[in-house]
Amino acid sequence: MLLIHCPWCGPRAEIEFSYAGPAQLRRDGALEDLLYLRDNPKGRHEERWRHAHGCGQFFATARDTVSDFFLPPPVAKP
Amino acid sequence: MQRFSAWTLLREAFGGHRGWRPQWRAPEPKPAYDAVIIGGGGHGLATAYYLASEHGLRNIAVLERGWLGGGNTGRNTTIIRSNYLFDESAALYDHSVKLWEGLSQALNYNVMFSQRGVMLLAHTLHDVHSAKRHIHANRLNGVDNEWLTPAQAKAFCPPLNIAANMRYPVLGAALQRRGGVARHDAVAWGFARAADALGVDIIQNCAVTAIRRDASGAVSAVETTRGDIRTRKIGVAAAGHTSLVMAMAGVRMPLESYPLQALVSEPVKPVFPCVVMSNTVHAYISQSDKGELVIGAGTDAYPSYSQRGGLQVNMHTLDAICELFPAFRRLRMLRNWGGIVDVTPDRSPIIARTAVPGLYVNCGWGTGGFKATPGAAHLFAWTMAQDAPHPINAPFTIERFRDGRLIDENAAAAVVH
Ligand SMILES: Cc1cc2nc3c(=O)[nH]c(=O)nc-3n(C[C@H](O)[C@H](O)[C@H](O)COP(=O)(O)OP(=O)(O)OC[C@H]3O[C@@H](n4cnc5c(N)ncnc54)[C@H](O)[C@@H]3O)c2cc1C
Ligand SMILES: [Zn+2]
Numbered sequence: 477m478l479l480i481h482c483p484w485c486g487p488r489a490e491i492e493f494s495y496a497g498p499a500q501l502r503r504d505g506a507l508e509d510l511l512y513l514r515d516n517p518k519g520r521h522e523e524r525w526r527h528a529h530g531c532g533q534f535f536a537t538a539r540d541t542v543s544d545f546f547l548p549p550p551v552a553k554p
Numbered sequence: 555m556q557r558f559s560a561w562t563l564l565r566e567a568f569g570g571h572r573g574w575r576p577q578w579r580a581p582e583p584k585p586a587y588d589a590v591i592i593g594g595g596g597h598g599l600a601t602a603y604y605l606a607s608e609h610g611l612r613n614i615a616v617l618e619r620g621w622l623g624g625g626n627t628g629r630n631t632t633i634i635r636s637n638y639l640f641d642e643s644a645a646l647y648d649h650s651v652k653l654w655e656g657l658s659q660a661l662n663y664n665v666m667f668s669q670r671g672v673m674l675l676a677h678t679l680h681d682v683h684s685a686k687r688h689i690h691a692n693r694l695n696g697v698d699n700e701w702l703t704p705a706q707a708k709a710f711c712p713p714l715n716i717a718a719n720m721r722y723p724v725l726g727a728a729l730q731r732r733g734g735v736a737r738h739d740a741v742a743w744g745f746a747r748a749a750d751a752l753g754v755d756i757i758q759n760c761a762v763t764a765i766r767r768d769a770s771g772a773v774s775a776v777e778t779t780r781g782d783i784r785t786r787k788i789g790v791a792a793a794g795h796t797s798l799v800m801a802m803a804g805v806r807m808p809l810e811s812y813p814l815q816a817l818v819s820e821p822v823k824p825v826f827p828c829v830v831m832s833n834t835v836h837a838y839i840s841q842s843d844k845g846e847l848v849i850g851a852g853t854d855a856y857p858s859y860s861q862r863g864g865l866q867v868n869m870h871t872l873d874a875i876c877e878l879f880p881a882f883r884r885l886r887m888l889r890n891w892g893g894i895v896d897v898t899p900d901r902s903p904i905i906a907r908t909a910v911p912g913l914y915v916n917c918g919w920g921t922g923g924f925k926a927t928p929g930a931a932h933l934f935a936w937t938m939a940q941d942a943p944h945p946i947n948a949p950f951t952i953e954r955f956r957d958g959r960l961i962d963e964n965a966a967a968a969v970v971h
Contacts, residue, residue: 490855495855506956508808509806511955514807514808516798516809516857518811518859541811541860542858543860544858
């Protein structure tokens, strides 16, 4: 289980969170890009989480998709 | 190819089993091939076999980064069924079940296909309606599926708990008798051996690192860890790594890769005669011929390439298993593992040509593509050889996401195995 750092509540267990998709979606191209096409990187992935069973806030963070370790900021705002 | 039969087994038994030969060669890559398959899982190997056996393409190679079947083919819970809701899916998966039925004979390799029946449990009124809708839709498509009452379900699978006081009581079940399981490794090895006998070069420890394209945009070569290989046709069957391979040719895919886990118990005597699945409480279980109970868990919530998942995902499934089969509560689990599955937004696969001339892709099988191994590969080989889709895989394009013609088995089933 991941240990996720909520910017408001601190480190909490993954089961308190829901994954909310990539942090950056291409909004300039075709609708298909926004809705369906994904970079699906092996390595650094900027993503959003929601502290669903906590403060309820969304936040952006970065994770290495090979080790699953969260990476240090900065991450662009969602 | 050294043919297998009761006679060869007997002869080898008397010869101290010293006459068995390797089942396929270990060739050095040639500088060029008529076609190259990327990924030596069941899908890639079977594609090569059908290209060679049905389309006469024999100067071809399968390139595998690791070892044969070391991806999801060797990690899955081997459930085979074809009772999918939509016409397109039913046609695709039933095509595969029909090929499974003759596969051991065709390959001269025992893939241990066992049609012991796959039973999908219904726990809520919504489940009952949905299961019955599936049954009717399947029957219209010529796919067997029948409704069982809780008592009939228990008669079919004696360890099943049908007590009314369960948190999610069993209200009935949909049973596909033609469904079942097969031996995953044997599927990879059987296709590898048969393809090799037809002249296909199977090259392991050979990762593709780049795809080259010529001035017209068509593919012209692959770069690998064992040198460059020229080719005008590339078939990608790389499961969880498809996005990365396709990116080498500049194609962005509607895929996300997730860890999916499974686990097995200590081996016990035969206690479990069929396959049982439940989407609502998320559990699926069968017993291998070695005696281990084979249990499938869910995917993690986030995309990852880590080939392992969270323990809470397994716990969730084991809670459901213990409730459904109280007799298994004291069994010890022996091993658990994860595979990386490539999931499309509508949970249906892609078997298609791409916008890049000479580049073809078979992916998006997510959590349920083992059952499709012979069928999908058969259609993929057709698509690669004819440069046009077979009517059965024609709907399974990449463009369906642009055009909105989704085949939404995700909405239809929530989990698919
Ligand atoms: C735990 C689990 C349970 C499952 N249960 C079921 C089930 O009950 N029923 C069912 O039908 N399906 C199930 N599945 C899904 C099923 O396993 C897959 O859909 C199917 O096996 C995919 O086969 P494949 O040949 O496409 O992929 P794989 O067997 O994963 O083969 C892809 C290969 O491509 C190789 N590769 C990747 N990148 C490169 C590269 N750059 N160069 C060279 N080679 C490369 C990989 O090493 C790999 O060997 C399950 C999956 C998992 C993980
Ligand atoms: Zn919080």
